[in-house]
Amino acid sequence: EMELAESGGGLVQAGGSLTLSCTASGFTFDSAAIAWFRQVPGKEHEGVSCISGTDGTTWYADSVKGRFTISNDNAKNTLFLQMNSLKPEDTASYSCAVGRDLPSEGCERVAYAKWGRGTQVTVSS
Numbered sequence: 001e002m003e004l005a006e007s008g009g010g011l012v013q014a015g016g017s018l019t020l021s022c023t024a025s026g027f028t029f030d031s032a033a034i035a036w037f038r039q040v041p042g043k044e045h046e047g048v049s050c051i052s053g054t055d056g057t058t059w060y061a062d063s064v065k066g067r068f069t070i071s072n073d074n075a076k077n078t079l080f081l082q083m084n085s086l087k088p089e090d091t092a093s094y095s096c097a098v099g100r101d102l103p104s105e106g107c108e109r110v111a112y113a114k115w116g117r118g119t120q121v122t123v124s125s
Contacts, residue, residue: 001025001026002024002025002026002027002114003024003025003026003116004022004023004024004025004096004097004098004114004115004116005022005023005025005116005117006020006021006022006094006095006096006116006117006118006119007020007021007022007023007119008020008021008119009093009094009119009120009121009122010120010121010122011122011123011124012086012121012122012123012124013123013124014086014087014088014123014124014125015085015086016086016123017082017083017084017085017086018083018086018121019080019081019082019083020036020080020081020083020094020096020119020121021078021079021080022034022036022078022079022080022081022096022116023076023077023078023079024077024078024079024098025077028074028077029053029072029074029077029079029098030053030074031053031054031101032053032098032099032100032101033050033051033052033053033054033098033099033100033101033102033107033110033112034050034051034053034072034079034096034097034098034099034107035047035048035049035050035051035096035097035098035099035107035108035110035112036048036049036050036070036079036081036094036095036096036097037094037095037096037097037112037115038090038092038093038094038095038121039092039093039095039118040091040092040093045095046061046092047059047061047108048060048061048064048068048081048094049061049064049068049070049081050070050107050108050110051070051071051072051079051107052101052103052106052107053072053074053101054101054103055103057103057106057107058070058107059106059107059108063089064083064090067083067084067085067086068081068082068083068084069081069082069084070082079096081094083121086121086123087123088123088124088125089123090121090123091121091122091123092120092121093118093119093120093121094118094119094120094121095115095116095117095118095119096115096116097112097113097114097115097116098112098113098114099111099112099113099114100113
């Protein structure tokens with residue numbers, strides 16, 4: 001069965017750091033686009049960051065630029081999100097997702113079809 005499993009969430013004080021991981025099982029990332037989204041109750045998923053499996057191009061939401069870093073280890077079939085200088089407004093459930101890459105349009109425009117269940121990140125003020 002194809003699954004994505006996130007880990008690394010938790011409670012952290014404002015200004016702190018966390019690293020999220022997303023491991024795929026039953027399939028490999030290969031040249032797919034892979035992304036992190038976040039969601040708070042009552043709101044839609046918000047794209048946080050993504051990376052193109054074709055050329056490694058990355059994209060970040062304006063709200064996290066300069067603070068978050070996305071990376072992947074294809075040998076371990078794992079996606080990471082290093083989150084620094086966390087703010088209370090970063091509090092959300094963070095999910096990873098996989099989709100067919102669109103290198104000519106950018107990974108932020110991909111229709112992500114496979115999602116993990118999410119890991120909760122809570123940032124206290």
